[in-house]
Amino acid sequence: MKKGTKKFLFLSVATLAGMYAYNQFVASTSTKKNMLPTKNGSYYSWKQGNVFYTKTGTGDPVLLIHDTNSASSSVEWSKISKRLQKKHTVYTMDLLGCGLSDKPGLSYTNYMYVQLITAFIKDIIKSKTSVVASNLSSSFVIMANQLDASIIDKMIFINPVSFHSMDAMPDQQSKLKQTIINLPLVGTFIYNLLMNPKRIDRQFRFIYYCRPQLISSKTKDAYYEAAHMDNSNGKYLYSSLLGNYMNIDLRHAVKKITKPVSFIISSDIKANYKTAQEYRKLNSNIDITYVSNCKLYPQLENPEKVYQIIENKLSN
Template sequence: MLGNSSELNTITLQLNGINVNCYTAGETGSPVILLHGAGVDSADISWCEVMEPLSKQHRMFAPDLPGYGASDKPDVEYSLSFYIDFLEKLIDALNLKKVSLIGLSLGGGISLGFTLKHSSRVEKLIVVGAWGLFSKLPFHLLSYWYIKSPFNELSYKMSSKSRKFVKWTLLNSLFGNPDNLTEKLVDEIYTLLKAPNAGKAFASFQRSEITSSGLRTNISDRLTEINVPTLIVHGSKDSSVPVQHAKEAYKLIKNSELYLMEGCKHWPQKEKPVEFTHVVENFLMKE
């Protein structure tokens, strides 16, 4: 169970024949949906430190996206439109009319895309190192050829053979301060990389969304259309989504705030969960 807390529960929802595992917490307050990132991520990994504290004032829902965690992993194309459609069905299944969204990385892209399509159903939007704040990847053409090659999936299998390499990757990409990375988390990611088809969903997503000239789903050029209150949280040392994209998004999204988490990389919610929770809670409670 997420966070090893008795205050958190799990429910299973069937959406279009896909069994979706969803963690829940909190009985009162406005509804908030947390969407995790890609790779071998899950709701448990991304949100275990922050979900319970946030549930004191809000009803929290954290699904494992299809292809991740304890949810089904169907053999489908995991495109951004697939996940936006999934989110709509999830909100309907939870009998929620309007929600706040907190999206990390891939989850941020889903949240941005959903808000552009269904703004009337979004109370507030919080994106963390979000996919979609950019129109191209760093070294885009090289990245395009890499994700189209067999080496994309092979990289997960190769990583699963070396715990030291897994730890190095986490420090290189996700954590700014080595002291904030626990050995328990290294072990958890190392174990997940050994699972059959580890990274399959993200590889499918990359092949669907990354073209030779840019991203298939254009979000960055539509940021001016977002009209809901938006908080952009970003690690100041994020190399996966360089901080310049967060600063540009802040200028483009009219009713937005930018909060840089100093010294953090791509997982600020795990690196400094107390600070992250405080910033998010303050934003959610604003009138």
């Protein structure tokens, strides 16, 4: 064997060994703190995997659905659910691929989550329920209402996703990105590099919160842990987002909504006003409430204000 070939093979093996070691390090250290709460938790055995959910309180049912990314979980609602449970039966769920739910190696699509939400309401809640959803997950609720309007009462969306951001469809380039992240060793290594504590901290400081001084280290730790549960298999959800498999045209479904729907919009996100008005042009019945000094997740940054708005919409 030529000297150059030996050197190449040695470097290749060393690189792969380094990737494996890093992946093992992340797997063994990222979930040590046990930051994802399990109190009042159960599992719903769905056709694609087990889905973690909680049920608290008494009264009319309310389902809280967190935003959809591989670091998300029902921790997003930790400050809201304990307030709502005083007057409502509150359900939270970790969407498939998130938090304490299973993370199967499949392509996650908008319609898959529509099916999950529909099945969860029918099988677990078993009555018509109001739904509060965040950002991208608002699209699943809109389409679930389109699929079966009889299971959803009122809908409240916090910073719903824009139509424009949902326009891109899977193409050769996006499918390649998905394929790379889905690779067993290399893809996991790339995902682990991307979903590091510093990056999650930057997301909180520049995307999730308007006032960084309010960010809780426990909340950041919970997001980091959620991203790496089940040996970082959240990468399959991440790759599906890169592949544009979550996107869908919502416009027709928004036009057809006839029940109460309310938006809670953070005015500190510049594009939000335009997004809200685009929805209202299609459906003039949409009620919009603006909150200031908040960014993507006002339910974490200003929970008392968001709770008051939600409670007001649910009681009217």
